[in-house]
Amino acid sequence: MEFFKIRKNIPFMRHALVFNVISLITFLLAVFFLATRGLHFSVEFTGGTLIEVSYPQAADTQKIRDTLAAAGYVDTQVANFGSSRDVLIRMPLKPGQDSAKLGAEVMGALDKADPGAELKRVEFVGPQVGRELAENGAIALLLVVFGIIVYLALRFEWRFAVSGIIANLHDVVIILGCFAFFQWEFSLPVLAAVLAVLGYSVNESVVIFDRVRENLRKMRKASIPEIIDHSITVNISRTIITHGSTQMAVLSMLIFGGEVLHYFAMALTIGILFGIYSSVLVASPLLMWFGISREQFIKAKKPKEEAVV
C-alpha cells in the first residue's frame, strides 16, 4: 500500500507568503478571541467547589438549580456532564465556607428533593492554589520554549530554533484561541495537553529540518527553496502517516475516554492538525526568510581555507 506517489517536488515555498498570511490571520483571530472572550478556566485554576452527582434517572437540571437556590446557594452552575443522568455543579469560592460540609449539605438538599442521587466526586480548590497552578503553568511553558530553542540551536542553528519555536507557539495560541472561542473548559489536563503538543509538534519541524540539513550537504546545485520543497515532499508520506497514527490514538481517547479526557483529547487533536500545518507551511518559509545558507553547515568542514583568506 502506498498513499503518496508524488513524483515532482511540490512547490510549497512558491506559495509561502499565502500560507503565512493565512497563519497570521488565524493567529490574530485566536488572540482576538483570547482577549475578548478569555479562557473558561476550570475550578482548579479559579478556585471553588465542584460536585458531580449521578442520578438513577435523567436529571432535571432546572429542578436541581431551584433546589440549590432554595437552600441558599446562589451563583451555582448546574450542567449535564457526559450523560443526562450525571450532573456537574460548580460553586464559586466563598470566604469562611467549610468545603467538607458543603458537599454533605448540597447532597442532603438534593437527596431531599429527589432521592437516589449519588455523590461521585467533590473537588474544592482554595484561591492561592489556583493562582499557583496558573503561575506554574506559565513557567512550564516558558521552560519548554527555552529548552527547545537551546536544543535546536545546539543541534542545528539558531535560525532553525527560532523558526521552529515560532511555528509551534503559533499552534499553542491557536489551541488556546479555540478553547476561548468555544468556551471549552480549560483544566489541568488540557494544560498538560497543550505543553505536550508543544513538544510533539516541534518533532514535525525537527524531522523536516533534519532533511533540510541533510539536503543542504547533498544537493549542491539546488537553491534553498528547492531544497526545502524537496525535503518536505519526501517527508510528506511520513508526516501524514505518523500524525494519522497519533490521531488514531487520540481519537480513541476522544470517543472512549469519557468527559474527563474529552477536552484533553480535543486539545491534542487541534494541536496535531495545526502541528502539521505549521511545521510544513510556517516553520519552513520562516527558515527561508531568516536566510539559511549552505555555508552555515559546510564551513565547519573547511576551517583552514577560511583562515588563509
Add this chain to the structure above:
Amino acid sequence: MNRYPLWKYALIGITLCLGLLYTLPNFYGEAPAVQVSSVKATVKVDARLLERVDETLKAAGITVDGIFFDQNSVRARFGDTETQIKAKDTIERALNPDPENAAYVVALNLLSRSPAWLTAIHALPMYLGLDLRGGVHFLLQVDMKGALTKRLDATAADLRSLMRDKGVRHGGIARERDQLAIRFRDAEARNKARAAIEAAQPDLLLVEGQDGSDFKLTASLKPEAQKRIQEFAIKQNITTLHNRINELGVAEPVIQQQGADRIVVQLPGVQDTAKAKDILGRTATLEVRLVDDENSQNPAVMEEAARGNPPVGDEYYVERNGAPLLVRKQVVLTGDRLTDAQPGFDSQTHEPAVHLTLDSAGARIFKDITRDNVGKRMAILLIEKGKGEVITAPVIRTEIGGGRVQISGRMSTVEANDVALLLRAGSLAAPMEIVEERTIGPSLGAENIERGFKSTLYGFIAIVVFMSAYYMLFGVISSIALTVNLLLLVALLSLLQATLTLPGIAAIALTLGMAIDANVLINERIREELRNGATPQAAIAAGYERAWNTILDSNVTSLIAGLALLIFGSGPVRGFAVVHCLGILTSMFSAVVVSRGIVNLIYGGRRKLARLSIGTVHWK
C-alpha cells in the same frame, strides 16, 4: 551486515523477560483482604500478631487464601468479599475486645492476587491514584506565620518570668507583628535585661531603640531559628496527622510533605470527607497529674475503682505495663507548656529515657510540684477524644528545675522513641488550612479505569491494523515493537510504583500514538532507499542509521516538554508527565533496538535477498 552480536540479542531477551516479569502482577487482579495495623505507636505489629490473626481465623473456620506480614501491618487475603467482611468482624472482636479503646486498625483492603514469589522480588501491580480507586485527597497548608506567632507568644511569657527572676523592672512586653517589644525606664535596666535575655534565649535577635522617653528593646527570631521552627512545625504536624489517620482505619494512607509548607493527605477508599476532616482537625493534649499513691496501694479501693467507682477526685487508669493506678483529676501541667520531647539515654544509668523541654512558665510549675512531692508518683497522660491514657507514671526522686525533664525507668529504647513521638505528636505545632480537596466515588474510579483502558486498547488496535496493512511485514514488526513498548512502560510503572492516574493512562495512549513515529520514519526511509536503487540489505542498514538522528532529535524535544511538566506540574499534570517521560524513553529502545533485532533475525542471515515485505515501493 544486518546482524546483531549475540550480546545485543541477549540484552533484548533479558529486557523482555524483566518486562514480562514486572508486568505480570497486573494481570492477577485483586482479592479482597483485611489489613491489621497498629493504632498506637506503642503497640507493635510483629510476627506474633500474624500468628494471633491466623489462629483467630482458623478458630472461626474462615478460609484464608494467604496471610502476610510486612513492615507495619498484617494482611490476610480471602476468596470473596463476604468472607472478607466476616473475617474483619472476627478479627476486630478478637483484637479489640474494647471498641472504646482499640489498639489495632482492622481495615478492608484490596490485595494483589499475584503469587508470593512475585511479591518477593518486588513485582507489584501498578499503584493506582485516587481518581482510579476512589477516595479523599486533601492538600493542607501549614500556617507558618501561625507557628512563629505561637512561638513568639510563648517566648513573651518566658521573657516576663525571666525579667521577674532577674529582678529587672520593665514597662511591659508586647508582641508587635513578628517581634517582641520590651520597654524600660532607663538604659541600665535595658542593659541588664539584654544580658539576661542573651544568655537565656540564644534564638532571639535583639535590637535597642528609643521610643519617646522609653528605652526599647526589640527581639525577633533569628532567621535560622525561624527556619528550624518551621521545619519542626511541619514535621510535627505530619506525625500528628499520621497518628490521627491511623484511627480512621484507612488501609494505605499517604501523608507527605509537598513543598516547604504543605502536606498532602490521601485516603484511598474513604468517602466520608466530613468525618475525615473532623479527625484531621482534632487536637490531642498532654497532661501531667499526680498519682493518688495512698489509694492506689489499697487493694480494696482499687477493686472498687476498677468497677467504675473511683474515690472522689480520682480517676482510674491502667498503665501501659498493665498496672492499675488512681490519678488525681487536678491537672498540674498541660502539653501547651511542652516545647520538645526527644528520646535519649540517662546520663548516669545509661537507661533509655525521654527528654522533655518545658517553657519557662512550665518549668517553674514543674519545679514547685516536684519540690513538694518528692517520693510520690507523677502521671503523664495523653488525652485524645476526651479519653486519657497514662503513658508513664514515674516516681519523683528530686526537685526538678530548669525545665528539662527526663522520664526514665522500665523503658526499652523502642518505648522511649514511642513515648517521645507520642508526646511530640499530641497536638499540632501550627494551624493548618485545607486548600484543596477532592473526593472521588468508587464507581467513578472504576469508570475511569474502564475509559482509560478502552481508549488505550482501541487506539492500539487501530494503529496495529493500519501499520500491518500499510507496511506488511515491517508493519507487523513495528507493531511488535509497539507492544514491547507498552510492556516495558507498564513494567517500569509497576517497578517504580509511580502513581497511575487517568491522565497517566491518557499518556500511555498518547505515547503509543507518538512512539509509532519512530517506526514510520524508519520504514519510510527504507522504502526511500529501495526506491533510490539500494539493495534490500543496504536499505535496511541505511534506513535505520539515517532515521536514528531524526528519532533522537524529535524525542529529545518531546522529553524537554515532558520534563518541564514533571518539574512544574502538580496533581493530574504530574501523573501525565511521569508516564509521558518514561514512555519516550521506552519507545526509543523498543522502536529502534527491538525492531532492528527482529528485522535482523528475519532478514539479516539471507545472502540473496530480492525484496523486502514493506509494502509498495516501486511506483515510479
